[in-house]
Amino acid sequence: MNAPASRPPIAPPLWLLAELTYRCPLHCAFCYNPVDYAQQRAELSTGEWIDVMRQARQLGTAQLGFSGGEPLLRDDLEELIGEGRRLGFYTNLITSGIGLTEPRIARMKERGLDHIQLSFQDSTREMNDFLSSTKTFDLKAKVARLIKRHDYPMVLNVVLHRFNLDHVDRIIDMALEMGVEYLELANTQYYGWGLVNRAQLMPTRKQLLWAEAVVNEYRARIGNRIRILFVVPDYFEERPKACMNGWGSVFFAVAPDGTALPCHAARSLPGIAFPNVTEHRLGEIWYGSGAFNRYRGDAWMKAPCSGCPERHKDFGGCRCQAYALTGDAENADPVCARSPRHGDVQAVVLQAQRMQAQGVQPIVFRSDANSRRLAAVEK
Numbered sequence: 001m002n003a004p005a006s007r008p009p010i011a012p013p014l015w016l017l018a019e020l021t022y023r024c025p026l027h028c029a030f031c032y033n034p035v036d037y038a039q040q041r042a043e044l045s046t047g048e049w050i051d052v053m054r055q056a057r058q059l060g061t062a063q064l065g066f067s068g069g070e071p072l073l074r075d076d077l078e079e080l081i082g083e084g085r086r087l088g089f090y091t092n093l094i095t096s097g098i099g100l101t102e103p104r105i106a107r108m109k110e111r112g113l114d115h116i117q118l119s120f121q122d123s124t125r126e127m128n129d130f131l132s133s134t135k136t137f138d139l140k141a142k143v144a145r146l147i148k149r150h151d152y153p154m155v156l157n158v159v160l161h162r163f164n165l166d167h168v169d170r171i172i173d174m175a176l177e178m179g180v181e182y183l184e185l186a187n188t189q190y191y192g193w194g195l196v197n198r199a200q201l202m203p204t205r206k207q208l209l210w211a212e213a214v215v216n217e218y219r220a221r222i223g224n225r226i227r228i229l230f231v232v233p234d235y236f237e238e239r240p241k242a243c244m245n246g247w248g249s250v251f252f253a254v255a256p257d258g259t260a261l262p263c264h265a266a267r268s269l270p271g272i273a274f275p276n277v278t279e280h281r282l283g284e285i286w287y288g289s290g291a292f293n294r295y296r297g298d299a300w301m302k303a304p305c306s307g308c309p310e311r312h313k314d315f316g317g318c319r320c321q322a323y324a325l326t327g328d329a330e331n332a333d334p335v336c337a338r339s340p341r342h343g344d345v346q347a348v349v350l351q352a353q354r355m356q357a358q359g360v361q362p363i364v365f366r367s368d369a370n371s372r373r374l375a376a377v378e379k
């Protein structure tokens with residue numbers, strides 16, 4: 001594992017995302033976990049996670065996120081939080097809320113958890129429960145109250161798509177009622193299960209424009225009562241997002257089985273051997289592995305990115321999206337209007353809308369059975 005000689009110095013990772021488990025009680029149609037997650041049952045032990053956290057801290061990592069699947073399904077979550085805090089991380093729990101009881105949140109508070117991000121699927125019970133294929137709306141509402149009661153800043157995340165974009169006003173009203181401080185309205189990113197259900201989830205431009213106008217209206221009206229982040233979907237943009245702030249730049253994810261990833265979706269990229277934290281030290285992986293060096297800097301870029309004045313701003317966009325849309329992760333992210341494949345993105349949007357009009361494709365909810373079926377089809 002040797003770093004290429006001609007690259008600028010590599011800064012340490014700022015953010016460690018510990019994906020503790022792929023297990024989850026929900027069945028969301030837009031889940032970003034790998035579609036074949038049911039075949040990846042292995043999980044690092046408590047001791048192995050603590051070792052990962054120690055190594056990351058030694059590298060200089062400051063933020064630690066616990067996610068999944070549903071991280072609350074790990075009985076050792078409180079212990080990991082306590083250790084993370086003791087090591088000096090700013091700790092963040094990313095959760096559906098299912099399983100967050102009064103005694104558990106009290107223990108987390110005691111162990112020093114800094115921040116909880118709770119997800120809702122919609123402002124209505126019907127849509128929330130439909131999109132997660134569970135009856136969880138009331139439970140989530142209870143958890144939201146629990147979070148407030150324990151004096152956490154309330155961070156609410158709602159993934160947006162064509163089924164709930166028209167409810168954006170009601171979603172903000174719900175957030176106001178809950179006393180939310182930060183509301184993240186994140187339009188669906190098409191990775192994992194979101195990619196499988198892309199034709200179903202894709203909104204229309206009209207829906208997006210309306211939702212964005214509503215968000216701006218609320219921002220003007222309610223001022224700082226809630227900070228609202230509205231993440232526009234890539235497929236409707238002319239420039240790509242600076243995904244992960246650049247590959248191997250600030251973000252280090254560790255999958256449940258210990259696979260080290262520069263982004264949550266990287267496993268979808270073929271031909272890259274992602275190292276495992278049970279076999280290699282984190283520093284070795286971050287600075288020296290072929291996987292983390294693969295798309296660092298700009299030496300790997302082809303035209304039009306290689307000669308583009310914006311390449312240090314967007315880093316060529318998203319590698320996983322370039323692969324999903326063009327079949328080659330080294331291509332420019334075709335969301336960029338400068339990409340010769342930009343027309344493919346628009347074609348995908350139009351095709352999704354045609355399919356919606358014909359009503360032909362059912363939603364494939366995340367489940368073990370669907371995961372095994374799709375993995376078999378892939379093979």
Ligand code: FES
Nearest residue numbers: 243263318319320
């Ligand atoms: Fe993998 Fe963007 S999600 S590089």
